[in-house]
Amino acid sequence: MERIIFYILAAVIVTFSFLSVTSAKILRAAVYLFLVLIGIAGFYFMVGYHFLGAVQLTVYAGGIVVLIIFAILLTEQIDNRLARPKAGMVIASAMLALLGIGVSVYSILNHVFDKKIAGQLATVDDIGTKLLSFDAGGYVLPFELISILLLAAMIGAIVIAKRPIR
Amino acid sequence: MIPGVSLYEILTISAVVFFIGVYGFLTRKNLISILLSVELILNAVAVNFVAFNVYLYPGDSQGLFFTLFMIAIAAAEVAIAIAIIVDLYRLVKSVDVDETTEMKY
């Protein structure tokens, strides 16, 4: 059962990510990306990281994609058809991507992963505790860093976007 | 851990998504489209983190936390990128990478 669901999710992810990079209309591309992100959130739910799946949905699908759509609207590109890339570049890039896929998949399939180490997946409770713990294995420092980074990014974005037009 | 699904299948999917993102990055001319491709690449990597965490080291949770932070950083990155794109658009009335060549040699 789970296997079938996984394959469906995989199909959704791959299909829409492909559409997202090839669609001629940018708003559609954004929507396809939205679907890919939802698919990935579904994958997170399936492996048991519910909290992560929720974050993916709210922040990524809910926040970032909305932001991107705002940008599209602000730059008045809803109706524009995107310029078709040059054929040479498309072929070269496609070849490179296929080659990359081939190499990666080949090396993945030929690699024997170590035996798993037994243990329980982290619960939301664990995540909360660890995120603010400053003992060994705690994440309070990166957490604080990220908060400062977000603040700086927010201020930076406002400063850049609010510059007077020359 | 998903019953019946091996690590190999998940990694294959993420590799495919990753290279689709690379393809988009290389071929798209519109800055926002490029941003979309970058998001794809980031997500492919995040999936890898989670997969390794769940399949090989379920007791530890580094993969989980890395993915969390990655999402936060992606948010910051997108915010800045969007600000730049909007500003650039006001400046040159275009978000096409081929037309923003002012600082080229």
Add this chain to the structure above:
Amino acid sequence: MDFSYTIWIPLIPFLAFFLVGLAGNNKSPKIWGLISTGAIAVSAVLSYMTAWRYLFQVGKVEETYQKIIAFNTTWLTFTDKLHIDMGVLLDPISVMMLVVVSTVSLMVHIYSLGYMKGDPGFYRFFAFLSLFSFSMFGLVLATNLFQMYIFWELVGVSSFLLIGFYYYKDSAVAAAKKAFIVTRFADLGFLIGILIVSYLTGTFDFQTLTDPNGAAMTQGAGVAFLGLSTMTWALILIFMGGAGKSAMFPLHIWLPDAMEGPTPVSALIHAATMVVAGVYLVARLFPLYYTAAPFALEVVAVVGGFTSLFAAIIACTQTDIKRVLAFSTMSQLGYMMLALGVSGYGGHDGLGYMASMFHLFTHAMFKALLFLGAGSIIHAVHSNFMGDMGGLRKYMPITHITFLIACLAISGIPPFSGFFSKDEILAAALHHSTFFFVIEYLVAGLTAFYMFRLYFGIFWGTDRKYEHTPHESPLTMAVPLLILALASMTTGFIPFNDFVTSDGHAFHTHIDWTVAGASIAIAVIGIVAAYFFYKQKNDLPDKAANTFGAFYRWSYDKFYVDEVYMFVTKSILFGIISKSVAWFDRHIVDGFMNLLGRMTAGFSERIKGIQSGRVQQYAFAFVAGVVALVLIFAYLKG
């Protein structure tokens, strides 16, 4: 007895140089001048004290003057034996030079206080004078060849700075450069000579080098090059340095031009002290010359004799009074060189050596006096040319009398000092060969003639209308004149044969009245001739000039030596050699470098398209590279 205080004789002017040179300003120039003068006064007192103690109290051991190393420090060590020292060497000639340098330097300092008054470079002038005094003291007190060489160059620099003192005048700048380049060229020979000598003997030390029984005397005696031994060549090269400093033909061309400097400088450097450094150098190494390389000594004599005649002839026709004095200096330096060249070693044979040093001493006094007198005249008339002067005796009595004394001294009229020293030189020349005697005898007559030509032309002759009435110089200028005049009158009576001799022993000498009488006679003839030519304005000089015709013109144009140098440097060196070398450098060497540069630039131009600035192209290359690397590693792994 302890002589270690002598180190302060050079050091005090050196400190004054630093103080005045760094702190001096134009707000209160007088103070800086007085500091410099005070420093040299202290050095002078120390010098007199040293001379007194050395000559009369401690110098003599068993009737022979010993060389005393008063101070010594090893400065640079090359090998165990070969090292450069810095020190103070006291012996009769260095003590005598101390007295000469400090006396003339002090007089010139005092004189300059008046002469340079109001000059915008007043303190700079005194700083340079102090530097020069330091260098000259260091030179005369040198314990070894290399120390001497170092100070030799330092006096050269001071001379350069002072000749070019009026650096806003093109002629002064050109003269300074000329003096520097010509003496530098000569010093090249000096340096090579020093290196050869030190290679042969393994030492720079004067005491070792000049020990008559030492090993240095027989080193390098083998025939080496063009039939002369290595040591002979080395000593000839060293003499080349001395000839450059002492303005011997053909390296004399800088001295007349050096008169562009302020007149006190001419008196101090280019008449009394620095230019005798060459004579002093030969005298220092005299035993080595005499024993190891008689041929080199012969060269010294010939060059000295020729220069004295050559310069005396030119001096007769010049109209710039400072230039007349410059050629006169050359002529007298030639005398000294010749006296050294004809001298023997030890006892009465060393008469020439003694005479040379004696003449050096007396000449310093009366020639400094002549220059200072000329400065006083120029100060009053504002011109260097005889044509602008005449009848000055009424306006400048002190200058007149002192100048007359100096003229009598240089002409060799007893009882003035020049008579005694010149007489010894003539006697020594006669002792050696008649040929040299005849030349010097002739020169003595010419000397009297051109000096009194100057004297009558300036102080008698036609009275001129001056724009400003000429006036006697201020006291600071008059006092040195009087002191030096006194010295010119009395120094002839110093019994030099008791103090300065080739081997340190005193010997008896007496005035050879045949020689003395003959020399007085020709001096009087010269003076009388000058009297008839120049006492009153008449047409005799023009007639004489017409009689000599071409010869007069040659002499007036200094025998075209400058033009020959010009031709050699401009046409041959610059025109042919330098030009071809420059062509090679510009086209072959530079061309190769330009080719490299252009190739790089061209190549860059071609490949700069790779740096397109398009992020996607870069990303493509990056990803392709990563994939390629992975492929390579996968392949290598099997």
